[in-house]
Amino acid sequence: MEWPIAEVARMSGVTARTLRHYGEIGLLPPVRIGANGHRYYGECQLLRLQQILVLRALGLGLPEIGRVLAEQVDEVEALRRHHRRLLAERDRLDALAGTVSRTIAELEQSRKDGTPMTVNRPENLFEGVVPSQYQESLRDFPEHAEEVARRVAAMTPQEVEAGQRERTAQMIRLAELMAAGHPADAEPVQAETDARYRALTALRAVSTEEYRAMGRSCVDNDAWRAAYEAIAPGLAAYQRDAIEAYADTRLS
Amino acid sequence: MEWPIAEVARMSGVTARTLRHYGEIGLLPPVRIGANGHRYYGECQLLRLQQILVLRALGLGLPEIGRVLAEQVDEVEALRRHHRRLLAERDRLDALAGTVSRTIAELEQSRKDGTPMTVNRPENLFEGVVPSQYQESLRDFPEHAEEVARRVAAMTPQEVEAGQRERTAQMIRLAELMAAGHPADAEPVQAETDARYRALTALRAVSTEEYRAMGRSCVDNDAWRAAYEAIAPGLAAYQRDAIEAYADTRLS
């Protein structure tokens, strides 16, 4: 018993285009191709198509389905991997939705206040840590400020500017990682934190406890918190958490 | 003050390729293009780039970002729409993960039992409602069976087979909707249920209560339940729920 492509399409609910596509990529070749080029499918193909559709409905990709049906990989194992991916993606979207929700609340608050909007008007984004503000904020760490001031004085203006840009870029990447839903102790975030820590120690030696204290200042120090929150709501706390996690796992 | 592309890339953390891409699609054209073709960006472009990056980190697509920055659409409104999309996608993945999880459990159970696996071996998928089995199962609805038998006898074999294929295709679509995470009362599921109800009433008039009873039989009748569960675990109950919801909202 053989069926032409349109018949199979009607039986299975997929389009003829899809069947041709599956044939093209080798997932479901027709049992026979007539002298006129027409595709014909047999019972085996229908069975295979059903397996494909079930796995597809479960969200597996076509290459993965091909591997499962070729019995090269265990289907339960494949589904378990897939399940983990689904949960991770769900959690990411959940965190992202939270960020978006908070951003909306911030924007509406700004709108009522008449204060400039942070997302649409991030004038201070590249200037969020201007030297004056930055150094003024360093009052919490007098000896750090002193040392840094001496180092900066020894640098060319170009070097100072470059360093500042680099810090800003790091902050932006951090904000993006946060908004993308990565938890503060996730690998990419920790890698960024590591880079920041190294940049900092290049200016002056910083002990683990001092670094933790600076992390807490991201939230506790008004000027710093404002600068971080101006970039993205929640960034101050996020950075503090990232620093805490970094100190816990890599500096202990 | 102008910066070449690599400088902007370093400052913002995106690649030069990305900047070129944004230029290509008109999202962020350089302020100036040198005689040698090199791109140069000014402060306005940096600001715009930051707005782009923030919105991008929140998950908006580039066309949407373009519309927001052109101030053609309200950003809070855009974010709210986006938020809804995020939640819907999260819920879909959540339901899908549940389906995958149940499928894994079924497969492991089958493996222990030695019973054939449902996903990998849906031999009876296109034969799940073979006429004999189907009519045998109709014992629960004697008068329905009688009427249907008379109608079927008056049809050509081709018509009978076509009707059967159509029912099978409908079941498969239903299974896919279920696996995709749609709740039983979701619109596409209800639309499918409507189609099935119409196909049924074409054979014989069916009252609301009779239809409800048939829905419950999907689970209660062993043969039917087996046929549905052979396609996808949970499909029997899913179909019953879909029919209940359909009877509630469209037949009352």
Next chain:
DNA sequence: GTTGACGTTGTCGTTGCGGCAGCTTCTACC
């Protein structure tokens, strides 16, 4: 004069098809 860093444009690949164009084939009917 060459090396190396930086720039350009252009194309392919990603995922899973939908949609269209242009053409052939098959079947039915007059």
Next chain:
DNA sequence: GGTAGAAGCTGCCGCAACGACAACGTCAAC
């Protein structure tokens, strides 16, 4: 035997957002 309609075929473009090349131009330094 001609023709209309249905169904088939093979490409190719498009989607989202770039990454990863290739092949080539340009600029300063040694």
